[in-house]
Amino acid sequence: MSAAPRLGALGALAAFAFAPASARAGIPEAEAPAKVVPVEMSFVTERTAEGLVVKMYAKNTSKGVIKIDDNPSVQSAAVRAADGTLTELDLLPTMEMMSRAGPRRVWMPLQPNETLFVGSATLLPGEGDKAIPIGGLELSVNVIAPDAWTVVKKTLPLSEPGT
Amino acid sequence: MRRGGALDGFLGALRDWQDTDGRPLGERASPLYPADTRRVACPYSGGRAGLPMNVTALAQVRPHRDHNLAMLAAACGPNPTVAGLLRACSALVAAPVVCRMEAPGAPIPVEVAALYKTTIGFHQLLVSLLLDTEGLAALPAAELDDSDALLAALEGGGWLVGTVEVCAGAPADFAATWDVLTGRRAPPAVAPAPAPLGPWAVEATGLAVALVLATADLLTAGNREGLDGFGAVGAPVASWPLGARLWRDRPTPWLVAATARADRTASQAAHLFEAAPAPVARFLAEAPRARDHRELEALYLSLATEP
Numbered sequence: 462m463s464a465a466p467r468l469g470a471l472g473a474l475a476a477f478a479f480a481p482a483s484a485r486a487g488i489p490e491a492e493a494p495a496k497v498v499p500v501e502m503s504f505v506t507e508r509t510a511e512g513l514v515v516k517m518y519a520k521n522t523s524k525g526v527i528k529i530d531d532n533p534s535v536q537s538a539a540v541r542a543a544d545g546t547l548t549e550l551d552l553l554p555t556m557e558m559m560s561r562a563g564p565r566r567v568w569m570p571l572q573p574n575e576t577l578f579v580g581s582a583t584l585l586p587g588e589g590d591k592a593i594p595i596g597g598l599e600l601s602v603n604v605i606a607p608d609a610w611t612v613v614k615k616t617l618p619l620s621e622p623g624t
Numbered sequence: 625m626r627r628g629g630a631l632d633g634f635l636g637a638l639r640d641w642q643d644t645d646g647r648p649l650g651e652r653a654s655p656l657y658p659a660d661t662r663r664v665a666c667p668y669s670g671g672r673a674g675l676p677m678n679v680t681a682l683a684q685v686r687p688h689r690d691h692n693l694a695m696l697a698a699a700c701g702p703n704p705t706v707a708g709l710l711r712a713c714s715a716l717v718a719a720p721v722v723c724r725m726e727a728p729g730a731p732i733p734v735e736v737a738a739l740y741k742t743t744i745g746f747h748q749l750l751v752s753l754l755l756d757t758e759g760l761a762a763l764p765a766a767e768l769d770d771s772d773a774l775l776a777a778l779e780g781g782g783w784l785v786g787t788v789e790v791c792a793g794a795p796a797d798f799a800a801t802w803d804v805l806t807g808r809r810a811p812p813a814v815a816p817a818p819a820p821l822g823p824w825a826v827e828a829t830g831l832a833v834a835l836v837l838a839t840a841d842l843l844t845a846g847n848r849e850g851l852d853g854f855g856a857v858g859a860p861v862a863s864w865p866l867g868a869r870l871w872r873d874r875p876t877p878w879l880v881a882a883t884a885r886a887d888r889t890a891s892q893a894a895h896l897f898e899a900a901p902a903p904v905a906r907f908l909a910e911a912p913r914a915r916d917h918r919e920l921e922a923l924y925l926s927l928a929t930e931p
Contacts, residue, residue, distance in 0.1 A: 526844060528886045567872065568886040569854075570844040578853075607886035 498606040499523035500571070502533070502613045506598060512585040513550070513619075515600065519579045521571035528568040530605040532580030536612060540619060542596040550584040568607065595621055630931045633721045634828050636876050641720060643737035649720055651681050651741070652789050653874065663789065670779045672790040681741065682792040688738035689797065690812035693804050695739055697811035706768065707761035707898045709805055710754060711826040713747040716740070717878075718825035721931070735817070744877050745791065746801065749783065751833065752881040755892045762898045766807045771799035824931040826896075830904040832870060833882045834893035835924045838911040839867030840883065841890050842920065849916045865917035866924060903927035 501520040506513060515535065521527050538550040571577055598617045603610065633641070639650025648654035651661075658680075666677040685692075699712035720732045720740050732740075754760055769777075775795055778784055784791040803809035848854060851868050853861055860873035870876075871883055882888070890911055894900045900908065907927055914920045 526846075528844075567883065568840070570840075570846075572846045 498529060498604050498609050498611045499527060500529060500604060502602060502604065502615070503576075504600060504602075504615060504617055506617055506619060509583075512583045513598070514581055514583050515598075515617075516581045517579050517602065518576050519569075519571060519604070520576040521573055524573050526570055526572055528570050528607055529579065531567040531569045532582075533602045533604045533613075535582045535584070535600065536603050537599075537601040538584050539599045540594055540596050541599060541616075542594040546594075547599075548594065595619055630721050630725050631828060631928060633724060634718055634825060634931075635832055635870060636874055638720050638724075638740075639874070639876075641724065641732055643732045643734050645684060645734055645737075646731075647681065647684065647737065649732065649737055649740055651678060652786070666790045666792075668795060670784070671782060672784050675785065675790045676788065677790050677792050679792060684734065685738040685741050688735050688742075689800075690814045691735065691816070692739050692742040693801060694811045694814040694816040696743065696801065697804050698816040700765070700805060703807065704765045704805075705761060705898060706750070706754060706763050706765050707896065709765050710747070710750040710761075710829070710896060711823075713743050713750055714825035714829045715823055716743040717747045718828075718931075721825075725931070742801065745783075745793070746805065747829075748877040748881040749778075751829065751878045751896065752884065754896045755833070755882060755888055756885070756895075758892075758895050761895060765805060768806050770806075770808065771802040774802045775799060824929075827901045827903060828928070828931070829878060830893050830896045830901065831907060831924065831928055832876075832879065833896065834890050834904055834907050834911065835867045835920060836871045836875075836879055836883060837888055837893060838890035838907075838914070838920050839865070839871060839917060840888070841911075842914070842917060847916060850918055865921040867917060867920055903929070 499522045501522050503518045503520070505516045505518070507516070508514075515538075517533055519529060519533070540548045540550060542548070569577060569579060596619050598619050600613075600615045600617065602613045602615075604613055639648060640654045640656055641649050642656060643649065647658060648656040651657060661678055661680045663676045664679050665674045666672040695716065696712065699716055700708060701712075704712065716739055719736050723730070723732050723736055775798060778798065784793075800809065804811050843851070843854070850863070850865055854864070854868060854872070860869055862869075864872075870879055875883070891908060893904060894908055897904065904927075907923060910923055911920060914923060
C-alpha cells in the first residue's frame, strides 16, 4: 500500500491551476503561469440564422499523444469592419464562465499530427447573419491541457452574408 | 442492461425522475428543472460567492438534515473503511432507484430525494479520491483528514462550482456530514427510516467507472472506431458504444468526477474496493484485450446485472 495522500488527492483533482482566470471562476491569474499546449488551432466561420458560428479544430503538433479539454472556450471575439470599426461580440459570458468551471473535463486525446473537431461556439446569438458586418473576426480562444494552457489569437476574414 | 431498467436509472436516467414536489432529482441537470426555481447569488465565501445558487432545492433538503445524517451513519455502520463509505453512499444514491422498482412510475418521496441530493456529492468525491489513491480503500474512515481539510480541498479543487449553478450546501453542513461519515461526530438522535438501500450500487459504480476509463484508454491508444464525432462537445450520438455515451451523454456526477483527470486508466477502478467484486475484477482483466469500443461494451453488458 502506498502512503495515502488522503484529501490531498482530492485537492489535485481539478485542472484549474493551469486554466486562465476566466476559466476558473475567480481564481487569481497570478497562480497560473501559462504554458504552451502543442496544438495548432484552426477555425471555420459560418453565418447562420442563429448567429455567427465558429467551428474549432485542433491539430497535435507534438510527436506524442496529448490531451486537451474539449470545446476550447472563446475568451473574446470582435469584428473589425472594413472601415476599421471594432465591435465586441456577445459571448453569453455567464454560461461560458460556468461551463468551464467545476470538475467537469472531457480530455480529448490527440495522436501526433491528428486534427480533430473539438467544438463550436455561437457568437452574436439571436442576431442573425445580417447583423454581422464584413471584415475580420478577431478571436481569442482558451486551450486547456492537463498541465498547461494557452490562449490562441486569430483573425479570420468575414465575407458578406449569404456568400 | 434493459433500457429504462433500474441500472439505467442508476447510470443517469434518475436525474429526470420527479419527486412528490415535482422537482427532478438532477435539478439543473434535468430539462424538467422547474422554471420557478428561486436562484440567488451564492452568499458563501470562496469560489462560489456571487454565482447562481438554487435555494429552492436547498429549502427542500434542509428539513431532512438530521434524518439524512442518521441514514448515512446507519448505512456506513460502525468503524467503516473508506471503501465502506463509498459502499454506503452508493447505496443511498441508489435509494430512488429502489423506490422506483417498488413503485414503478410513482414520484420519488421527498425525503428520499433529499437523501439523494445530500449524498450524491460525497459519492462523487469518494469515487475521485479512491481512484487516485491505491490502498486508500482499506483505510479506516476515521483516519481521513478532518472537515477543515475537506472544506479546503473542496474549495481548492472547484468542487462546489457546477456547470451552471454552484452547490447550495452550507460549509457547516458539509462539515457535519463529513464528521458523521468519519466518526468524529455522533449522528443526530433520530431513528433512521428503513433504508431503501441498493447494495448492488457500489458494484454498478465500479463497473461503469471501469467501462468509461477503458473507453478513454482505447481513445488514447488512437482507437476511435464507432465514435464518429466524438470530439464535438454536446453532440453525443445514439449509436456510440455505451462507454462513450455514459461519458459524454449527460454523465452522472460520479462519472464526471471519474473522468475529470486526464491521467486515469481503467485499472484504477480496482482502487474503489478493498477487494474488487468479481464482475469488476473480470472486466479489468479482460478489457485490455478488447479490440474496439463495441467489444468493451459487450464485455460490460455480459457482467452488469440488473438489480
